[in-house]
Amino acid sequence: MxxxxxxxxxxxxxxxxxxxxxxxxxxxxxxxxxxxxxxxxxxxxxxxxxxxxxxxxxxxxxxxxxxxxxxxxxxxxxxxxxxxxxxxxxxxxxxxxxxxxxxxxxxxxxxxxxxxxxxxxxxYRFGPLAASLRALVADGAIGRPLHAAASFGFSAPSRDGRLFDPAVGGGAILDTGGYPVSLAVGIAAWAGIGIAAPAVAQAGGEVAAVDETAVAGLVIGGMTADVSASIVAALGRGLYLRGTEGRIDVPDVWGSRSSSATTLTLRRGTREADVVRHEPVDPMAAEADAVSLAIAEHRLEVPEMTWAETASVARVLDAWRARLQP
Known part of the structure; x- marks a missing residue:
């Protein structure tokens, strides 16, 4: 190749x-x-x-x-x-x-x-743990997903630069909010739940020049999700996903820029919890290689993040930001 x-x-x-x-x-x-x-x-x-x-x-x-x-x-x-x-x-x-x-x-x-x-x-969509999460949801390991909760936030060292500049798309929703939103949209898509018309049922946050902290309740098909984002406070990095027949917890679902997430726990009924562990990979290298593979195979999309998911996430981010306009 x-x-x-x-x-x-x-x-x-x-x-x-x-x-x-x-x-x-x-x-x-x-x-x-x-x-x-x-x-x-x-x-x-x-x-x-x-x-x-x-x-x-x-x-x-x-x-x-x-x-x-x-x-x-x-x-x-x-x-x-x-x-x-x-x-x-x-x-x-x-x-x-x-x-x-x-x-x-x-x-x-x-x-x-x-x-x-x-x-x-x-x-975060790339690496063996992400593949395991997709497969578990798609295969119905926890039944039909009912509710997801995820957040991503950090405390910026100063309140200048692009993060706090509305002219260049600053704010928590666009910078970190897309992570939990895209995860909720992805879970719904992997489970076969329609993602064409996601809704922001409720929203709140702290807004100055930009949205500094934001929370939202989403409805995606028959699934709900609580998402939160911040550029002024560190937030939890886990995924908590409940379905009709079990639960999946991922303590650090985002990983880092150089190392993918490694561990999730699957709980089903009274069975002993299954802990799934994988070796990390460089996720940015993996996403680059996914594009290269798409070129070689004459595909327009990469399955880890489809165009339908990208479009759905964009609609949620628009609606979430609109709710917090001063």
């Missing part, structure tokens, strides 16, 4: 982690870096071993770049993704896919029109 020649668009902090992860990928390597600043692109390329640099347009115009990773601020994702897809590149876009559902639909339409893969980069 040909190796994917990756370009990074946006040499920021998250892109540093992606460049590191590509060293562990088996199906591709870093080749190019694009930035609005030539000096930043050159410095990033020198540090991480990329061969060519240029503006975003210059990188997308190259025939020798197969796929791009978009690591820019949220509000720039849509236009960069559409341009990359139109240029014939596969796209791995850091979450959220865009800052608004209408733009996410635009990106997915562009991917379909271009016939190129697009993947929203929820790294």
């Amino acid at each position: 040909a190796q994917t020649r990756w370009g990074i668009l946006g040499p920021g902090a998250i892109s540093v982690d992606f460049a590191r992860a590509l060293r562990h990928a088996t199906r591709g390597a870093l080749y190019a870096v694009g930035s609005s600043s030539p000096d930043r692109a050159a410095a990033f390329a020198s540090e991480h071993g990329a061969t060519v640099t240029g503006s975003y347009a210059e990188i997308l115009d190259r025939d020798d770049v197969d796929a791009v990773y978009i690591g820019t601020v949220h509000t720039t994702h849509a236009d960069l993704a559409v341009a990359a897809l139109a240029a014939g590149k596969a796209v791995l876009c850091e979450k959220p896919a865009t800052a608004a559902a209408v733009d996410t639909d635009r990106v997915l339409d562009a991917a379909a029109a271009a016939g190129r893969p697009f993947l929203e980069a929820y790294k």
Whole structure:
């Protein structure tokens, strides 16, 4: 299989982690870096071993770049993704896919029109434990899922920069809220529950310039979920999933940027709890390899995070944010 020649668009902090992860990928390597600043692109390329640099347009115009990773601020994702897809590149876009559902639909339409893969980069979806969780839900190990609870939050070291800037899509919902929302949507999808019309039944939080802490109750088909997010306080990292015939607990469902989650517990009736353990993998390398495999197999979607799930998550994030508008 040909190796994917990756370009990074946006040499920021998250892109540093992606460049590191590509060293562990088996199906591709870093080749190019694009930035609005030539000096930043050159410095990033020198540090991480990329061969060519240029503006975003210059990188997308190259025939020798197969796929791009978009690591820019949220509000720039849509236009960069559409341009990359139109240029014939596969796209791995850091979450959220865009800052608004209408733009996410635009990106997915562009991917379909271009016939190129697009993947929203929820790294926790990749690795053997994530595969086990999907299989348990899909196989009915706990019956029909009834309720999920998950959260993701951290305390930012300062209240400046993109996290607290509404002009670039700052706030907890877009930065961390997509994690528990996408997990709830995924669980419903894996169980065969319809995800086309998710609803935010209730919402609350603390809002200043942006939503700093947010909570919501979701209804997805016949399943409910409690989700929470924060950029000013550390929150629990577990998944608690109850079904008609049992329960699944994952103490740290998100893992880290360099190591996937490893452990879940399955409880069914009066049986002894089953503890499932897996060795971790580099999840960012795994998602890059998933895009490379999609290219090789002429697929537009990656099964770990389907387009239907990406669209559903975008609708929930829109509705959640609308509930908290000052």
